[in-house]
Amino acid sequence: MHSHTIIIICGPTAVGKTAFAIQLARALQTEIISADSRQCYKEMNIGVAKPSAEELAEVRHWFINSHNIHEEVNAGIFEQYALHAAATIFENHTTAVMVGGTGLYIKAFCEGMDEFPAINPLIRQQIIVDYETKGLEFLQKQIAELDPYFWKVAEQQNPQRLIRALEVFISTGKSVTTFRKGDKKKRPFNIIKIGLELPRAQLNEQINNRVDKMMEEGLLAEASALYKYKSLNALQTVGYKELFDYLDNQCSLKEAEEKIKINTRHYAKRQMTWFKKDNTISWYNPHNVSAKDVLSSINC
Secondary structure, three states: OOOOEEEEEEOOOOOOHHHHHHHHHHHHOOOEEEOOOOOOEOOOOHHHOOOOHHHHHHOOEEOOOOEOOOOOOOHHHHHHHHHHHHHHHOOOOOEEEEEOOOHHHHHHHHHOOOOOOOOOHHHHHHHHHHHHHHOHHHHHHHHHHHOHHHHHHOOOOOHHHHHHHHHHHHHHOOOHHHHOOOOOOOOOOEEEEEEEOOOHHHHHHHHHHHHHHHHHHOHHHHHHHHHHHOOOHHHOOOOOHHHHHHHOOOOOHHHHHHHHHHHHHHHHHHHHHHHHOOOOEEEEOOOOOOHHHHHHHOOO
């Protein structure tokens, strides 16, 4: 056994991961690495449910406000960032906490990234042109038809992931999933994974309440300020895309709010599909268990 341990808190959006991770980090007197592919952007706050200024002051967080929306951030970049963060935390602590709902980032951190085939840049260019002229639905339709296996587990609203899958399929004739070899890298620390889950109806209620709260806190103003950057990958995010449609007069504000709730619920369902495939995760209902209970059950 290694002398250092990472405790990973994962699960769907709005389940209560942030509060739970902060409780855990306080009990262990350690720091948190975020595994959220959107909270790393300085410009996005309300719509990504970033921890509050008080929470960020209470416990040191890594990978929050670490990048700007013009920088490319992906699972490979996160893997390197998070390994460096963990090594830094381990200089003064035996345990670190990681928290987030981006399954691919957590997988990259725990197991490393697979090597993908070289792609003809002309193929990529053509797909990007098609995406820019025909929109996200074009990518979704292409992937659903050409790579249905990947489509089932894909982040279906994320054009960067869909473009990647499409270019791999067109270049090789194979699903992007076939290049995920599963050669797991060995990490020099122990990994304990804790999943938080709630009954579907309860989670849906928390999602709906959170969207209402985000709107009250000024999500529309935040989206308006970011409107000019709406084509950037960082902004292809539930909560912003729907409000951009409203700002483009494609729907009413009420319809945009309803779409945010529906799309967030769909996203939560896909997150659970991803995490439930990992049988190394121990699952808890955050309403019935405290961080200290979990610590005593894993002997930390």
